[in-house]
Amino acid sequence: MSVATAERASIAELYDALVELLGPRGVTTDRRMLERASVDGARMSPVISEMLPLGVAEIVAFPTTAEDIARVVDAAVSRGVPVTPRGKGTGNYGQAIPSHGGLVLDTSRARAIVEVADGVITADAGAPMAQLEQAARETGQQLWMYPSTMNSSVGGFLAGGSGGTGTIAHGANHMGFVVALEVVHADGSGLHHVVGEEAQRYVHNYGTAGIIARASVRLEPAVDWRALYASFETFAGPLSVLRELGRLEPLPRLVSADTREVSAALPQDPAIPRGRSSLRAILHPDTVATATALIEGAGGRVEDVRTGAAEGAKLSTLSYNHPIEWLQKSRPGHYYHLEVGGDILADDIALVHDTIGGGLLHIEAGHTVPIGMLAAEYRGPEEVLAAIARLEAIGVGVHNCHQWNVDFEMPRTVELARSTDPRGLLNPGKLNPDYRGPQKGSIR
Structure with missing residues (x-):
């Protein structure tokens, strides 16, 4: 049997197993559904847009509980099928695109609010952040932090995001926000409950070392x-x-x-x-x-x-990358963007703009220094890299967001994945220590 034939047989076998587990509406191989589940907001990046599509799912599953998320992952990895987790698909850089085909694990139907306690809310991975905020406010509390895209899922936000509304007080990267997680490893062992520092190891790594199935995050007293x-x-x-x-x-x-x-x-x-x-x-x-x-x-x-809470939520959707995204929509394909930070953004914006040959800044008051999104005319990926070097030379902190590889605590995630995903089946292609940025026409 050829490799291709064996892979098709594994997908067919997995399909039958998932139908039995989730019912016929809980799994699909319909081409339109596969294509829909294989894209995210990566077209915001002109660098990545040049390479789309990065991969297409062969099968999509729609579990409705954290326990079913674990069962689906176990069914896939036992057959050697790679698993790409997906929340609401609101990420901008291809982290939820299945670069190696296989199974897309769509968690958006697993959206139960499990418990709202004093200072903590627990929900399944697919629950939208807006739903968590509403549930918290019904008890006189609010989320300690929420993303500018409030319809993103809690699992997707924790696995792919890095900060949000509330970071002035609390900082970014979810430090202190995550209380506990239920995660799934690629070894058939079901759900694992992790807390504190152990839970932090699964944050912002796109599910490459463990897939978030349920999350407990911090609340604080509500403010009007x-x-x-x-x-x-x-x-x-x-x-x-x-x-x-x-x-x-x-x-x-x-x-x-x-x-x-x-x-x-x-x-x-x-x-x-x-x-x-x-x-x-x-x-x-x-x-x-x-x-x-x-x-x-x-x-x-x-x-x-x-x-009112709704007005604050509306205003939050005009923060972080959203204003630059609106600018990009006004002239499709014209602008690229970079995440930037530093006092120089407020102290000498003319120098910052001039350094990249003219630019436009969206700025935020950050936890310690101003942060923001800087847009400039797109002339190709080489110019993006050159602009980063020039900005860094004048003291601007820059994050090159035009890539899908894990870019937070990479050594820690690699070490964790050695035990939790020994065959490299969890979101493969997104955890490469030798990654040096996207190359047109290639995927690693």
Whole structure:
């Protein structure tokens, strides 16, 4: 029997096993469904877009509980079929694309809220973060941190994200956010309960060392936040007050600002006037007056102050990579973007923009220094690498997000995967210590 024939036989056998486990609606090999499950938001990256598609699933499973997630993984790995976990598919860089075919494990139907306790909420991996926030608020609590894409799943956010609304107070990379996880290894051993530092080893590694099936994350007392919208004639205005706003006590949930060009690309809202630089903040109600004085003292004007959890959530969707994504939609294929950080973003934005031959910044008040997304005209992957070098030379911290390889605690994840995934079946192609960036036409 040839290798190809053996692989087809394994998929057919797995299909039958999953039908028995999940029912006929819990598994599919329909071509349209396979293609739909094999894409994420990678088209945001012009570098990765040049290489799409990176891979296509051969079978997709839709478990509805954490226990079924474990059973599906066990069924696949026992037959040597690679498994690519997928949440809501909101990631931007191909981490959920099945580069080696095999099974896509779509967790989006496993969305039960298991428990809301004092300071902790537990949910299955596919539960949307907005659902967790709503459940928490019904008990007078709120999520300690949530992503700008609030419809992303808790499992996907923990496996692929790195921070979100709330990082001014709590920092990024989920440190302290994750209380416990139920994870699945590629050895047929079912669910493993991990807590504290052990749980952190499974965060932000795209399921390459263990797939998150259930998560317990931290809550804090709810705040009746205010969503403040302001505008300035130029970008210099919000830059002059961004850090001071970010240090208000009690600390804000979020402070964001954009150049006039990026602001003009945002969804139309009377509080985001065209031709002006927008600043938006999720503030504790006790700090609104102080924030207003700071803004007006810097020549800005407060456009609106809105009340309610929904308004804060809406404002959060205009933070982090979202403004630059709106800019990219205004001129498809024209812009690339980089994650950046450092005081120089606020202190000398003209130098930053000039260093990459003209650019547009979305900026956030970070936990320690300003962070943001920097957009510039795309002239090919080589120019992206050259721009990174020039930015680093002037003191800008840069993360090259145009790649799908694990980029957080790589040695730790490699060491963990040696025992949890000895055959390399969990999201293969995403954990390569020798990775040096995407090459057009290749996948590693």
